[in-house]
Amino acid sequence: MLSLESITKTTQDWLFTKFNPQIALTLECVFVILLAITLFALLGLVLVLLERKVAARIQIRLGPNRVGPGGIFQTAADTLKLIMKEGLTPDTADKFLFNLAPFVVMMVAMLLLAPIAFAKNFQIWDINIGVLYISSVSSLSVIGILMAGWASNNKYSLLGAMRSGAQIVSYELSAGFAVLTIVVLTGSLQISEIVAAQQNGWWLFKGHIPVVIAFVLYIIAVTAETNRAPFDLAEAESELTAGFHTEYSGMKFALFFLAEYINIFIVCAIGATLFLGGWMPLHIGSWEAFNHIMDYIPSSIWFMGKTFFLIFVIMWFRWTFPRLRVDQLLNLEWKYLLPISLFNLLLVTVIAIMGWYF
Amino acid sequence: MYTETEIIKDTTNLGPDGELVVNMGPQHPATHGVLHLVVTLNGETIKKIEPHLGYIHRSIEKMCESLTYRQFIYVTSRMDYLSSHINNTACALLIEKGMQIEVPERAKVVRTILNELTRIASHELWIGAMAMDLGAFTPFFYAFREREMITDIMEDTCGARLTMNYIVPGGLMYDIHPDFQTKVKAFVKQFKEKVTEYEDLVTGNVIFQSRTKGVGVLTTEDAISYGCTGPVARASGVSCDIRKIAPYDAYDRVEFDEVIETAGDSFSRYMVRVKEMNQSIRIIEQLIDNIPEGDFVGKTKNVLKLAKGEFYQRVETARGELGVYIVSEGATTPYRIKFRSPGFSNLSVLDHIAKGSKIGDLMATMGTLDLVIPDIDR
Numbered sequence: 001m002l003s004l005e006s007i008t009k010t011t012q013d014w015l016f017t018k019f020n021p022q023i024a025l026t027l028e029c030v031f032v033i034l035l036a037i038t039l040f041a042l043l044g045l046v047l048v049l050l051e052r053k054v055a056a057r058i059q060i061r062l063g064p065n066r067v068g069p070g071g072i073f074q075t076a077a078d079t080l081k082l083i084m085k086e087g088l089t090p091d092t093a094d095k096f097l098f099n100l101a102p103f104v105v106m107m108v109a110m111l112l113l114a115p116i117a118f119a120k121n122f123q124i125w126d127i128n129i130g131v132l133y134i135s136s137v138s139s140l141s142v143i144g145i146l147m148a149g150w151a152s153n154n155k156y157s158l159l160g161a162m163r164s165g166a167q168i169v170s171y172e173l174s175a176g177f178a179v180l181t182i183v184v185l186t187g188s189l190q191i192s193e194i195v196a197a198q199q200n201g202w203w204l205f206k207g208h209i210p211v212v213i214a215f216v217l218y219i220i221a222v223t224a225e226t227n228r229a230p231f232d233l234a235e236a237e238s239e240l241t242a243g244f245h246t247e248y249s250g251m252k253f254a255l256f257f258l259a260e261y262i263n264i265f266i267v268c269a270i271g272a273t274l275f276l277g278g279w280m281p282l283h284i285g286s287w288e289a290f291n292h293i294m295d296y297i298p299s300s301i302w303f304m305g306k307t308f309f310l311i312f313v314i315m316w317f318r319w320t321f322p323r324l325r326v327d328q329l330l331n332l333e334w335k336y337l338l339p340i341s342l343f344n345l346l347l348v349t350v351i352a353i354m355g356w357y358f
Numbered sequence: 359m360y361t362e363t364e365i366i367k368d369t370t371n372l373g374p375d376g377e378l379v380v381n382m383g384p385q386h387p388a389t390h391g392v393l394h395l396v397v398t399l400n401g402e403t404i405k406k407i408e409p410h411l412g413y414i415h416r417s418i419e420k421m422c423e424s425l426t427y428r429q430f431i432y433v434t435s436r437m438d439y440l441s442s443h444i445n446n447t448a449c450a451l452l453i454e455k456g457m458q459i460e461v462p463e464r465a466k467v468v469r470t471i472l473n474e475l476t477r478i479a480s481h482e483l484w485i486g487a488m489a490m491d492l493g494a495f496t497p498f499f500y501a502f503r504e505r506e507m508i509t510d511i512m513e514d515t516c517g518a519r520l521t522m523n524y525i526v527p528g529g530l531m532y533d534i535h536p537d538f539q540t541k542v543k544a545f546v547k548q549f550k551e552k553v554t555e556y557e558d559l560v561t562g563n564v565i566f567q568s569r570t571k572g573v574g575v576l577t578t579e580d581a582i583s584y585g586c587t588g589p590v591a592r593a594s595g596v597s598c599d600i601r602k603i604a605p606y607d608a609y610d611r612v613e614f615d616e617v618i619e620t621a622g623d624s625f626s627r628y629m630v631r632v633k634e635m636n637q638s639i640r641i642i643e644q645l646i647d648n649i650p651e652g653d654f655v656g657k658t659k660n661v662l663k664l665a666k667g668e669f670y671q672r673v674e675t676a677r678g679e680l681g682v683y684i685v686s687e688g689a690t691t692p693y694r695i696k697f698r699s700p701g702f703s704n705l706s707v708l709d710h711i712a713k714g715s716k717i718g719d720l721m722a723t724m725g726t727l728d729l730v731i732p733d734i735d736r
Contacts, residue, residue, distance in 0.1 A: 059499040155380050159402070159717070229493060230565055238388040238491045239717050322565045323493025325718035326402055 004122040004300055032124055036113055040262060047261040048075045050308075051315050058319040079254065087250035090153065097151035102248065102255035105144035109262040111137050115191050116269050119279050119300035123192065130191040131183055134270060135176050138225065141263065142168040145227075145234065148256070149244040160243025163326055164227060164234035170333040171224040171231075177341035178218035181211060181348040182274045195278035202277035208356070210347040215275045217341050222267035223314055224329070226260065230321035231329060238323075264311055272306035279303040377405055384413045388491050388721050391731030393705075402716045407709040411735050418736045422695045427453050427527065427662040430692065435521035437697065438733035440480040441675040443472045446525040448682045451606055452671035453527040456664045456686070460657070463650040465529030470608040471542065471645050472515070472524070474638040478549070479508040480676035481631045488628070488725035489560055492569055500556040507545045514541065527662060529655030542646050546639055557632065570624035574711045574723030577622055584710070585703040588678025589630040590727055594622035600674035612644045627726040663690055677701055677728055701733040 011031070015024040049064065049072060056063025064071030089095055115130040117123040127133055142165055149161020183189055185207060186197045197203075203211050224231035235243035245256045272278060279299035283291045324332070350356075378399040384392040392413035398406040418437060422430040431449045435442035447469055454461055482505040486498030509519040514535040516524035524531050535541075560566055576586070581594040591598045599616040601609045617633040619626035664686035672681040678700025685694040704727050712723045 055495070059496050060503065061499060155378055159378075159380075159399075163402075232493070233718075236493060236718075238493060238721055241387060319496050320559070321494060322489065322563065322569060323718070324565055325569060325716055327716060328568055 003298060004119040008122060036110065036124070039113075040110070040258070043265050044258040044261055045075045045079070047265060047311065048078070048257075050311070051261075051318075054312065054315045055319050058316070082254040083251055085250035087252045088247070090247050092153045093247065094151040094153065097147050098247075099252070101144050101148035101151060102252045102259075104147060105141055105259040106255050106262075108137060108141040108144060109259045109266065111140075112263075112266045116266065117191050117195055117273060117278055118303055119298070122300070126190065126192050129189045131179055131189045131194070131274075135172070135179060138263075138267075139168065139172050141259075144259075145244050148248070152244070152247040154247050156240040156242070156246050157244050160234045160236070160240045160246070164244060166326075167227070167231065167233060167329060168225055170330060171221045171337075174217050174333060174337040174341050175221035175225055177338075177345050178214040178221060179270075179274060181207075181214040181345055184345070184348050184352050185211070187352075191273060191278075195273060195280060198277040198280050201283065202275065202280070204275045207348070208351060210344050210351060211275065213340070213344050214348070215271070217337055217344070218271055218275070219310070219313065220337065222271065223317055224333075226263045226267055226314075228260075228264065228314055229318035230323050232318075232323060233326055233329060236323055264314060265307065268310035268314065269303070269307045271310050272303065276306045276310075277302075278306075388724065389731070390487060390729065393729065393731045393734070395708075397717075397720070399717070404712055404715055404717065404720055407712055407720070409705055409708065414732050414735045416732075416736065419695050419697060423692055426690045427664065427692070430695070431525065431527075432521075432523045434697070435523055436732060437699065437736055438675055438677060438680070438701065438730050439520055440483060440730055441476050441677070442521045442523070443469075443476040443525065444673055444675040445680060446523065447473055447607070448671055448673040448675075448680050450525045450527050451673065452669050452682050452684060453662060453664065455671060456667075456669045456684075457527070457658075457662065459528045461529055462653040462656055464652045465654050465656070466607045467645050467649050468530060468534055468654070469525060470612070471642055471649075472512075472522075473607070474641045475508050475511060475542070475545075477676045478635050478638050479505050479512075481635050482508075484631060484676075484728045485556065485560065485628075488728075489566075491721040491725035492566065494560070494563075494566070497556050497560050500552070500559065504545070504549050504552060507541075507548060511538070511541050511545065514538065526655065528658040529653070531655075533654045534649075539646055539649070542642060546642060546646070549635075549639060553635070561628075561632065567625065569718065570628060570722050570726070571621075573624045573715065573719045574726065575621070575623045576707055576711050578620075580707065580710060581622070584707045586678070586707060587700050587703065588674070588676070589617075589627055589634065590678065590704045590707075592617060593619045593627040593630045595620040598679065600672050600679055604672065606671075606673060608645060609641075612641045614638075614641050624722045624726040627728075631728070661690055663688060664692070672698070675700060677730065677733065678704065697736060699733045699736065701729050701731075705729055705734055 012028065015027055018024070019027065052074070053063045064074035067073040067077045089098055112134060114125040115123065115127055115133055117126075145164045145168075146161045149157040149164070152158075182194060182203055185203060186194045188194060188197075200206075204215055227234045233243075235245065237243075240246070245253055248256060279302050281291075281294040281297060281299070281302050283294060380397045380399055382395040382397050383389040384394045389395065394410035394413060396408040396410060397404060416436070418433055421433055425433065431446050434445040434449055437445055453459070482501040486501035489495075489497035512522060513519050515538060516522045516531065518524075576590065576594045578595045581591045581596050586594070586596070587598050595618060597616060597618060601614075602616050614637045617630050617637060619630050664684065666686055666688040669684045669686065670681060672679050674680075679698065680700060681698030683696040683698065684692045687693040708724065708727065712720045715723070
């Protein structure tokens, strides 16, 4: 059967038989980089369109429907517009940091792509500390945002960046603890092993209520970490016009915009990997026939389906809830989410030691 | 005048005590118009708010002094553009009072219905804009679905959707559209079905409640001493509905409750407006089947001249008490005219009630004060 796994394997074998190992490895790197960039561009286009369509459905309107059938080329047209626009740098801005910031944010998003398993045996880098790598790299994005806010030399940008700093640092904790529950249950930090541990059932189903709590905490925390509504205080447009990216225009703004959507994809992909079994198909106990049918659906479709479901949930939040206030946001984390996740981690540890999961 | 370098210095430097001074507006998403707030911040906490007016001053009062009593009414549509019918009514009532013009019953009833429709339309727009200030985009579209029906009714009736200019001294400019009653009834039916939808979306939302409850508290004493009127004052427990105190048009023959809340915070201002919409629907329901037959405009002279003296008329707009004060010298134009706009007094409490709160609270407070800037500036 043609699968992503077989394609990569054939390509690799072909490269290593044709060239000497060093050139083959270099060529592989080039392929991976090209594929990653293509994926980025595609994800950006698809997610922006998806967001606009979801918003339109929720807000009883049609959404983009002029450019191409059903408006599918709308984001391509928008991107073209943004590329053609002038990227202004304000007179009083710190020019070096101002121009560097969007690339820092983008680079962090790119780095996070490495350990994600898109399908069965289809992964760029199966590092043995995968989860640790993800949580440490994802906290770097706050540096880019602080850099943008500070270098803009604009008061709204500064306020937005400071809010963002406080927010990301706080919510990192809850997200980290939620991820740790799965690490405790699996006993490994490696993504491929975490997925393999869910062969006979997703952690969400076999981990009892504590894992469900961890899942909910994870979704809340990553919504805040990616600066999405109802936690979009860093760019709260009715308060701070556009927060940390007020002064950005053209392609530099587009990079921030793209990075936001890539980050959403990545946190949802990690959520799907940890809690919803990654590329594992849905299996129900001893229903042999059902399990067999599920196995026929390619693993990449399983992974993308789960990820896009989580993305939809996060978009749903944005178009339903009002924004929190900055002190309420921090109260929610430090007074409620953090104690709950600490206690939850303890519970999960007990479950893991006693072997109470299925 | 600022020179270019001074502007840059002004926006980058700090205040006298090292606080952050932020210019919110005249172009800012939350000021809904060209209001300019100079906000002094200590971190996220507000230390002082100084509203700067004058960006949309069109000298309407001076303009009215050079227009005849028939003409000047149309300028007033541009004051509080969300309740233009009510502004027109105020001016027409004053002239009718001053010249003892008999207004036909039909005109009175139609005016009342249109005024209440205007009030609902204004509150609908407010509910959407306020939710947007708090970061929720969706209620805006739900509110506009019903508001669209009202603007369609207005379009049928008088050809305009925003600045109606339909009311003349003595009655109405022309008779209502034959479909008027059916359309209004359809609207009432739809509104009653759908009003729960955005109440579910907004009123019961935990985040919305925590953002508005106990935020921007205006006490009863302050509401009176700052001269607040309308929903803002009624949310603080002040009974000030002109429709009850000094009924005009057909308000003396309809049953409705004056909505009063006592907490005085942003949430009670929200609740007052939502309940007021339901009261407006009650008024419309009572009148829509009982529009009397007859003339739509009373007999007036071709040239209107107010007798020498001073005249005052007040009405309840969607935002509060609108007063029209005219000094007449007996000529065809007013000698001096003054509008007492509700928005101006309501804006003046902003510094008092938002001081010490966070930037996010300022948005909730400003949103629930329901400011329309052309009404404040005129």
